[in-house]
Amino acid sequence: MTIKKRAISYIKHKLSSNDLLDLISKYVVVNLAQLIFLIKYRSHKVDSKKIVFECFQGRNVSDSPLSLYKELINTRKDLSFVWVLNSVEHGLYDQLSNNSNTTVVIYNTAEYDIEYATAGYWITNCRLPFRLFKKKNQKYIQCWHGTPLKKLGLDIEVGAYSTTSMAGMRFSYGVDSSRYDYFLSPSKYASEKFCSSFNIPTKSIIELGYPRNDSLINDMGNTSKIDRVKAKLNINESKTVVLYAPTWRDKQYSILNNNYYFDNPLENDDFIEQFDDSFVFLFRGHYFTESDKQSRRFIDVSSYNDINDLFLISDILITDYSSVFFDFALLNRPIYFYMYDREHYEKEARGFYLDIDYDLPGEIFENSILLSKAVKSGVGSTHNDFNAVYNPFEDGKSACRIISEFL
Known part of the structure; x- marks a missing residue:
């Protein structure tokens, strides 16, 4: 790990013990990062027929984003697709690159930012970097990655964390959820928990099952x-x-x-x-x-x-x-x-x-x-x-x- 990453890790750990300082630092960093992103990419036009997919920060090509991609690539030839991977060494890099209407970008690169700045739809199963500023004509579909047993986000009442304070954690969840247009849910139970933990309105919930389970049922x-x-x-x-x-x-x-x-x-x-x-x-x-x-x-x-x-x-x-x-x-x-x-x-x-x-x-x-x-x-x-x-x-x-x- 680089000295810079190690320093950031150390700072996060130290701030996690102080609610006020952690909250202020996150507020400043997030808003400054989004402002820079907005200024940098405001002239980039949004392509309403482009969809970017991301799964676990590019570690996997699976879960609900993959299921939605499989359905779309077979039925919507008018669309273009972008997959986020964490490395050019990823085992599926070549396969995805060779798929029709599909390109691949590497997580947290300049190309990654450009794709998010210009894609009409964002489809992911995890929280995205806070700097990604979503324009009004872009749609963010949060698939999440499972029905919750343990409490999430704003519902957590106990706990001490290694990289964030309770106040910082609540702020972080709020930043991401404020960008959601749709949130997928497999059940009434899950919908209720997602609404409370992410502070999202019920109108944002699509309660029609989990695409990730399609292959489990069919195979x-x-x-x-x-x-x-x-x-x-x-x-x-x-x-x-x-x-x-x-x-x-x-x-x-x-x-x-x-x-x-x-x-x-x-x-x-x-x-x-x-x-x-x-x-x-x-x-x-x-x-x-x-x-x-x-x-x-x-x-x-x-x-x-x-x-x-x-x-x-x-x-x-x-x-x-x-x-x-x-x-x-x-x-x-x-x-x-x-x-x-x-x-x-x-x-x-x-x-x-x-x-x-x-x-x-x-x-x-x-x-x-x-x-x-x-x-x-x-x-x-x-x-x-x-x-x-x-x-x-x-x-x-x-x-x-x-x-x-x-x-």
Whole structure:
């Protein structure tokens, strides 16, 4: 990491302990950055037929932005598309560049800014850099990246953060949400939480399902695709595949490396020694996090592009406070929750929207040995009642419905 980035990381960490100073600094920096952006690109005309797509700051080409892109590239030949990637070394750079009517730009470059200054539509699943000033004739479609279990944005009442104060965090959410024209939602429950946490009006919500789940529904019985994904990861077809997909922790932050870290807590003898080689374990870290530790038993699939592929090949899901279980529940396969730090997370970090003792589609474990016994049993129930509440629109056609709403 450069000295400049390390200095910025250090300053953010120091400001996070002072609400007033952090808020003032963010206010000044954000407004100055937007003013510079506006002046620099005010003469650039907006192309109403150009759409820019971004997924996790260019790390992936997946989620709802990809589903919407797939639908549009097949049905709207009159449009042009721009994909944001984080590097020219990205595994999908050449493939996207060769697609019809599609160009690729690198995240946080001058070309990146120009595309956002001139695209008629912005489609993303994460918050965008604050400097991007949206003109009145541009539309911002926020897909987000999951149904929330843990509290978001303005709904967070507890917590101490490594890179922002509570006041600074609330201001940051407000800056991004003030640009939204549409916000995608998979359910009434999610719509209510998005409106309160981002302070957006109900008229901005498109509650028609998650495009990201279209491929999950449509490929559920696609054995040839499932076999291809397993072969790509060198997984024998006869193995029981267990996916562990935890979320990030707000306080697990490295100032030195300017990133959040997460070391797999199931990488311990009490857990892994309970299983023979008929089980294969996958580890999917949150896109915020990194880990330097080598795994003895888990295949690290954190950089695998599309998590839906991992869902399709997995017989069992282990998670904690991540939203992944809302989507995985569509497959009606066992889900277990490993919440070894539950008390801290609930009372000091975020808090939850749901009553986790009654509303989750699976059992909670705080002990890895008890968790291993449950995983070995493979016992689980169908999630039909859960899906009726939290996934009521998922029929594999959400992308088509949503496009007709905003385009």
